[in-house]
Amino acid sequence: MGGSVASVARRGQVMEVDFALVGHQDSWRAAADVLAVLRGPERTPLPDDEIKDILPWIPPRAVCHVEAGSIAGVKARGLYIDSFIPPDRLEAAYMHENIARVRGAAAYAIKAGAKIVSLGGFSSILIEGNFDQLPERHDTAFTTGNTLTVGFIVQGIKKMCALEGRNIRRSTLLIVGATGDVGSGCARCLAPIMKRVLLSARNVERLRRLAAELQADGVQVEIATDVQRFSAEADVVICAASLASPSLLLGRIAPDAIVCDAGYPKNLSPSAEMPGARVFFGGLGQITGGLRFAPDFHGILNRHPFPDVVHGCLLEGMALALEGRFEPFSQGRGYITQERVEKIETIAARHGIYLAPLYNANGPVEEGLYCQRECSRG
Ligand SMILES: NC(=O)c1ccc[n+]([C@@H]2O[C@H](COP(=O)([O-])OP(=O)(O)OC[C@H]3O[C@@H](n4cnc5c(N)ncnc54)[C@H](OP(=O)(O)O)[C@@H]3O)[C@@H](O)[C@H]2O)c1
Structure with a gap:
């Protein structure tokens, strides 16, 4: 200083x-x-x-x-x-x-x-x-x-993939709020190492512009204004929409999907049912x-x-x-x-x-994973 x-x-x-x-x-x-x-x-x-x-x-x-x-x-x-x-x-x-x-x-x-x-x-x-x-x-x-928020979201995704034994290069990424400052930053950092990228937001023109930018770098990209169209196809989801309250429902989601809620307020509705999903709060x-x-x-x-x-x-x-x-x-x-x-x-x-250590509404994520593994080993 x-x-x-x-x-x-x-x-x-x-x-x-x-x-x-x-x-x-x-x-x-x-x-x-x-x-x-x-x-x-x-x-x-x-x-x-x-x-x-x-x-x-x-x-x-x-x-x-x-x-x-x-x-x-x-x-x-x-x-x-x-x-x-x-x-x-x-x-x-x-x-x-x-x-x-x-x-x-x-x-x-x-x-x-x-x-x-x-x-x-x-x-x-x-x-x-x-x-x-x-x-x-x-x-x-x-x-x-x-x-720095984008940096921590991306680090969190990579850490969670490593903890879960996922190969990020074979994974499909969905970003909700993809055209925002945080969402587009995450897309630029992660798209080059993912198999496929799905972008979602409400304004289709902005989605097209971001998709064209990523495609120019050889990324396989699809866009949709209806997030439900994509949710079942994603292995990794980043929620970075500017929602006034936690109201996002992803619909049917792939079992074992890794989901990062980076919103403030949170994006995901407490009533969102995502059995098997590994949820964590990102950007911390x-x-x-x-x-x-x-x-x-x-x-x-x-x-x-x-x-x-x-x-x-x-x-x-x-x-x-x-x-x-x-x-x-x-x-x-x-x-x-x-x-x-x-x-x-x-x-x-x-x-x-x-x-920060990863956590979600139920508490620390890493301890949970550790516990799941230790318990299954008997
Ligand atoms: N964890 C942290 O430390 C941290 C730090 C900074 C920001 N944040 C949070 O991250 C979120 C995004 O911030 P930002 O700066 O990137 O905001 P932003 O630039 O305003 O972008 C918001 C994105 O959300 C989309 N969106 C808005 N309403 C939507 C809706 N109803 N359904 C689907 N998409 C919607 C917007 O596109 P359309 O308008 O086309 O739908 C846009 O893609 C906010 O919740 C913010 O508070 C967290």
């Missing part, structure tokens, strides 16, 4: 702000937990209906300080800024209101003197194509964090050099069954801050390539930021 840290005066103290993480909660439970910490332990928790009334009126604001440690011995200091988008208002109907919230969170980060801002979850989706709506930026760079990394929140939001801002696990989009900003590279590493839709992914993975690994 050298001497290039920003500083901000607060309560008479000088606080250094290398990075800001802009986020929002994907469930009312998570939003209630954030509010409970902000209100303090001396106050009784608010009832659920009151939380739903209050949340839309809370302006974007920093909820805690974050300190990220590197295995290289440096530290970066930052802020977590919640845009307080209500979890049930991610739909297009609330787009203007939500853009205003992300804009407010961005203004907060700029005012705090953050050198780099990671736009987590829907924040980047809302602001992509609307970057001109961000406030005057001065020395603050913005990144969507999607390049672990920061092994240490992560501290003040006040303590551990397990609230990062609700995962392993310590110091964070979404790839937020880790990208922390990795760049630890590296002292305050630049818009990921910006715009459709520019993520294998080369860019390798570049950010190298930066992240230098600071001890790696793929």
Whole structure:
């Protein structure tokens, strides 16, 4: 980081702000937990209906300080800024209101003197194509964090294939939300090593453009707007659609298919029946050099069954801050390539930021696999 840290005066103290993480909660439970910490332990928790009334009126604001440690011995200091988008208002109907919230969170980060801002979850989706709506930026760079996210999704797929003894080169890949920034990045990284690639999204023109790009590199590609047409044919599925709630039903799916849900909020509906499928949550990394929140939001801002696990989009900003590279590493839709992914993975690994242990709604995946194998050996 050298001497290039920003500083901000607060309560008479000088606080250094290398990075800001802009986020929002994907469930009312998570939003209630954030509010409970902000209100303090001396106050009784608010009832659920009151939380739903209050949340839309809370302006974007920093909820805690974050300190990220590197295995290289440096530290970066930052802020977590919640845009307080209500979890049930991610739909297009609330787009203007939500853009205003992300804009407010961005203004907060700029005012705090953050050198780099990671736009987590829907924040980047809302602001992509609307970057001109961000406030005057001065020395603050913005990144969507999607390049490191793609890196962790791809690493997760490869790890899961290895754990399951699958030959990825003989497998068919389906990507739902294939034309998005995350989906198309995954397609560029994985298509060259898969037997066949199936792309799905709603807009057929964008699907055709991506298919033509991959076909030019010799990849066998098919497209469909109806995901159900493909689901039974895929051995590996990546769900990376920007859905406002977990509502995706894949329909009939191949037994033993490997399914990565990379959505935030999650893509897959809890009622999706996929007997035999190996599901894991993708795009997550672990920061092994240490992560501290003040006040303590551990397990609230990062609700995962392993310590110091964070979404790839937020880790990208922390990795760049630890590296002292305050630049818009990921910006715009459709520019993520294998080369860019390798570049950010190298930066992240230098600071001890790696793929998180795989897990799903039932808990750790690797332990489950281990247990299945040990149990079958008797
Ligand atoms: N795990 C992580 O760390 C992490 C990090 C960043 C992002 N994410 C999540 O990844 C997802 C994708 O993000 P992104 O930045 O790639 O978004 P994006 O660029 O807006 O792309 C969204 C994709 O989903 C498709 N889509 C939207 N609604 C759909 C629907 N109802 N059915 C099928 N496809 C649909 C879009 O194509 P059409 O409009 O043509 O359908 C597009 O292909 C989001 O959930 C985001 O929050 C996770």
